[in-house]
Structures are given as structure tokens and as C-alpha cells.
Amino acid sequence: MTKIVKLQGLQKKFGKFQALSDVTFTVEAGEVVGFIGPNGAGKSTTIRALLGIIKRDAGQAEIFGKDVWKESLEIHKRISYVPGDVALWGSLTGGEIIDLFMKLHGGGDKQKRDYLIKRFELDPKKKAKGYSKGNRQKVGLIAALSVESDLYIFDEPTSGLDPLMEAVFQEEVEKIKEAGKSILLSSHILSEVERLADRVVIIRQGEIVESGTLDELRHLTRSAVTLSTEGDVSQMEFVEGIHDFTQKDNEATFSADNKYINAILTEATKLGVKKFEAVPPTLEDLFMRHYEG
Template sequence: MKEIVNIQDLQKKFGKFQALSSVNFTVNAGEVVGFIGPNGAGKSTTIRILLGIIKRDAGNAEIFGKDVWKDSLEIHKRISYVPGDVSLWGNLTGGEIIDLFLKLHGGGNKQKRDDLIKRFELDPKKKAKGYSKGNRQKVGLIAALSVDSDLYILDEPTSGLDPLMEAVFQEEVEKIKESGKAILLSSHILSEVERLADRVVIIRQGEIVEAGTLRELRHLTRSTVTLETEGNVAEMARVNGVIDFRQKGNQATFSAENDYLNDILIEASKLGVKKFESAPPTLENLFMRHYEG
């Protein structure tokens, strides 16, 4: 796969505060990379460095093989960006602002623009000062998605959108991905990242603490099993790999170490299985593992 973004040992300080310690990850063509972490973890600082807004202290950051600080003007011709809180000119209409953004970028697909205005249910004739936060986000999204870019940097793009509009956004991201474009998606909505991302990068206190596909990361944690048996289900509490065993009647819920799932199934079958459900860990489980406490 063609590498679009390459970040190596990225570091940034604000005074004595170390915002980024050693950040490493890549984004390839045709994939969505979910970039997640709580407020203050370093997501926005990383994105601002990628956009050439602030200068890094150390390490390397490249987009399309070009330095993000020295070659920012060239890079910006091929990227689209949506921030988490879109600021607009209050006396211009939404439609005028979208057209201005497209003109500043150097073009844009007007048919695509009209289609997105309809799909996002935006009133383009209304002045921006009368827009809600959700409608301001729609303006930013429509402008960004109407441009044929090679990289889309989306920082909390669905902030303020209702679930129906989130679904429209997710469909558009799928289309972009299928066309071979690269997407860096930073979001607090973990279900959104889980649905869209091919790989996930989790940042904590300026350092990357996990990175990989969801399938790879799920090997690092446990599945949740719900089991109902004809025999005494309490006997399962003693089986290797069974953790946090909770029983109600002859049904039990517990966490299962993935390496022991086969042993757990064998022992459960001896008790006469009436119900066996195994759910893989969610992205939220993985995320909370690094942040709880």
C-alpha cells in the first residue's frame, strides 16, 4: 500500500509541558486510521503539526513524502480538513461559504456539492450566524467532501450531528476509502471509529500506547461470554481462562481469555449447553483499558 502520512518520533513541547513525547504511525492510501484519545492526549497537537500550523520540536512528519512544515503549501493542495468546531463568517450564507471554500481550494465538484447539501439536509440560503453547531459542521463537511483530495484529515468531524447525519457521513467516508484515498479520523465516538477504521492508533499523554487493526488489538484483551447450562453452571468458575465470573440462576456471564476459549467450550459442553454467546471486546474496552484509573 502507498504510504500517505509518515510520522516518526514526533515531539512537541509547550513551555515545560511535553505535549508529544515520541509519536509514530502511518496512514496508507485506501485506509481509514482512527486516531483516538481523551482531551489533552495530543491528538490535536499532532494534527496541527501535520497541517503545518505549528512546528515540531523533533522527529519527522511527512505527507506525500514531503515535509509538513517546509512543503505545507504544496501538501494543502491535495488534502481536505474538517475541525471539530467549524467557524464561519456570520453574514454569509452556508452556500456562499461552501463555494468560497471550494474556490480557495482550487475547484471542487459542484454536482457532488449539491448532492451533499441535499443528503445533509442543509439550508444553503440561511446565514451562518443563524446556524446551530451541527449545521456549522455540515458546512465544513460538505466543503471538504466536495473536493477530490488524496488525504482527508477529520478531527471530531461529526461533533454536533444527529445520528441520521452521522450515518450519512459514514457512508461518504466508505466511498472515499473505496476510491483509494487516505483518511485520518480523530473521534470521541468510538462506535464510529470501530465501524470505519481499518487501523486504530490510541494516544495517551503524548505517547502511542496501542496501534494496529482491531483484529490485532482484540487479541490483547478478553471476550465476554454468556453461558446457560443444564448442569450446575457454577462449575465453570474454576475453569482456566474464566475471569470475573457472575452467576444468576443457571446462567453465567464472565470474561474469557482468548487462548483458553477451546478449553472453556469443552468444559461447558460437559454441562449441557443451552446458550453460549461470545462477544469480542469492543474498541471502548480497549480504550478504557488504557484510561481507567
């Protein structure tokens, strides 16, 4: 596959503070990569380095095979970017700002713009100084989605939006994904990332601590299992791969290492299985694994 974004050993210091120490990941053509981590982990710093807004101290950073610092003007012609807090010109209307952003990008689809204005329920005739944070985000999103780009970079794009508008955003992202575009999505809404992302990259204290598809990451952690049997279910407590075993009547709940699920089920069948439910970990479980404590 074609690598649209390539980061290798990216480093950035602010004074004595090491903001990024070893950031390495890629975004392939037609792929949505969810980039997650709490505030201060290095997400926005990584994105600003990718956009050529700040200069990296070390490592490799490329978009479309071009250096993000040296060839940023060429790169920006083919990308759309929405930050987590869109700053606007207060004396212009939302519609005027959207048109200006589209013009700066080199055109755009006016029919799509009008469609998106309706979908996001934005009043385009209102001056930006009267907009709430959510409406400022809508202006940025509409402008970014109204132009044709090969890479979309969203940094907390739904910040300030209500759940209904978050759903509209997710539906529109699915459309550009279906069109074969690449997307880097940084978001604190894990359900949003879980719904949209092909691959997840987790950053902690300036380093990538985990990356892969959700299925790949789920192999690294445990599923929640509920089991009831005809025989004495307490016999399952010491089976290899079972943790946090609790029992009520003849029903047990426990967490299970995924690589042992088959062996656990084999042991359970010896007792006569009445109920066996295994729920894989959510993205939130995977995320918290790296941040609890």
C-alpha cells in the same frame, strides 16, 4: 502499501508541558485510521503538526513523502481537512463559503456540492452568522467532501451534528473509502470509528498506547461469555482464562481471555453445553482499558 502519512517519534512541548512525547503511526493508501483519545490526549496537537500549523520539536512527520512543515503548500493541494469547530465569515452565506473553500482548493465538483447540500439539509442562502454549531460543521464537511483529495483529515468532524446527520457523514466517508482515498478520523464517537476504521490508534497523554485493527486489538482483551450446561456449571469457575465468574441457577457469566476460548469450550463440553455465547470486546471496552483510573 504506500504510506500516505508517516509519523515517527513526533514530539511537541508548550512551555514546560510535554503535549506529544512519542507519536508514531502511519496511514496507508486507501486506509481509514481512527485516531482516538480523550480531550487533552494530544489528538488535535498531532493533527495541527501534520497540517504544518505548528512546528514539531522533534521526530519525523511526512504526508505523501513530503515534510509537513517544509512542503505544506504542496501537501495542502491534495488534502481536505475539517476541524471540530469550523470558523466562518459571518457576513457570507453558507453557499458562498463552500464555493470559496472549493475555489481555494482548486475547483471541486459542483454537482456533488449540490447533492451534499441536500443530503446534509443545509440552507446555503442563510448568512453564516445565523448558523448553529451543527450547521457550521455542515459547511466544512460539504466543502471538504466536494473536492477531490488523496487524504481527508477529520478532527471531531460530527461535533454538533444530530444522529441523523452523523449517519449521513458516515455514509459519505464510506463512499470516499471505497474510492480508495486515505482518511485520518479523530472522533470521540467510538461507534463511528468502529464502523469506519480499518485500523485504530489510541493516544494517551501524548503517547500512542495501542494501535492495530480491531481484530488485532481484541486479542489483547477479554470477551464476555454466557454459559449454561447440563452438568454443574460451577466447575468452570477455576478453569484457566476465566475471570469475574458469577452464577445464577445453572447459567454462568464471566469474562474470558481470548487465547483460552478454545480450551474453555473444551472444558464446557465435558459438562454438556446448552448455551455458549461469546461477545468480543467493543472499541469502547478497548478504549476504557487505557483510561479507567
